[in-house]
Amino acid sequence: QKEVEQDPGPLSVPEGAIVSLNCTYSNSAFQYFMWYRQYSRKGPELLMYTYSSGNKEDGRFTAQVDKSSKYISLFIRDSQPSDSATYLCATRYSGGGADGLTFGKGTHLIIQP
Amino acid sequence: DGGITQSPKYLFRKEGQNVTLSCEQNLNHDAMYWYRQDPGQGLRLIYYSQIVNDFQKGDIAEGYSVSREKKESFPLTVTSAQKNPTAFYLCASSIDRVGEQYFGPGTRLTVT
Numbered sequence: 055q056k057e058v059e060q061d062p063g064p065l066s067v068p069e070g071a072i073v074s075l076n077c078t079y080s081n082s083a084f085q086y087f088m089w090y091r092q093y094s095r096k097g098p099e100l101l102m103y104t105y106s107s108g109n110k111e112d113g114r115f116t117a118q119v120d121k122s123s124k125y126i127s128l129f130i131r132d133s134q135p136s137d138s139a140t141y142l143c144a145t146r147y148s149g150g151g152a153d154g155l156t157f158g159k160g161t162h163l164i165i166q167p
Numbered sequence: 168d169g170g171i172t173q174s175p176k177y178l179f180r181k182e183g184q185n186v187t188l189s190c191e192q193n194l195n196h197d198a199m200y201w202y203r204q205d206p207g208q209g210l211r212l213i214y215y216s217q218i219v220n221d222f223q224k225g226d227i228a229e230g231y232s233v234s235r236e237k238k239e240s241f242p243l244t245v246t247s248a249q250k251n252p253t254a255f256y257l258c259a260s261s262i263d264r265v266g267e268q269y270f271g272p273g274t275r276l277t278v279t
Contacts (some may be wrong), residue, residue, distance in 0.1 A: 097173075
């Protein structure tokens with residue numbers, strides 16, 4: 055069983071729409087949750103970083119974590135063509151063991167002008 | 168400008184040769200990481216270092232080696248023992264072991 059599951063897409067939506075991107079995870083020990091945006095052939099860019107359950111908002115982006123269902127989401131409001139990219143969710147433990155992140159495979163998002 | 172640099176952007180090697188990928192950061196971060204990304208796959212951790220002169224194996228360390236002689240530098244060597252070395256290699260750093268990880272631009276290695 056993979057630790058972080060993410061639909062690879064592609065997900066295509068019209069400009070201005072609200073986008074919902076989602077991941078599920080299996081290990082209840084994960085405490086930190088991140089969303090990265092990656093343009094083609096570039097390094098991932100950190101968008102959101104949250105600890106435990108709840109919502110976090112930053113501009114047009116909202117990250118949501120529901121630990122009871124092991125479900126994490128990223129919402130993008132007023133989507134723009136420049137938001138077209140691959141979005142990676144990532145998780146990590148609170149301490150001990152390996153310190154690296156566990157990533158989903160990424161969702162390829164296309165915003166149609 | 169603070170950030171993480173990786174060089175070169177593209178690297179081509181013949182099978183059987185060792186190759187070293189460079190990663191430098193001027194963010195004064197203690198922790199540094201190497202990940203590998205293959206098409207359609209998530210990033211996978213190769214090695215990480217929490218402090219100078221110390222590093223730990225990640226999930227796919229076989230065929231790779233690292234050193235951490237300076238805080239700002241964490242080079243990765245892809246050895247001839249790595250069976251499938253062609254991939255996109257990403258270096259990251261964080262202020263400490265629990266801080267946010269920031270990534271460099273990556274090096275695309277092609278071995279033929």
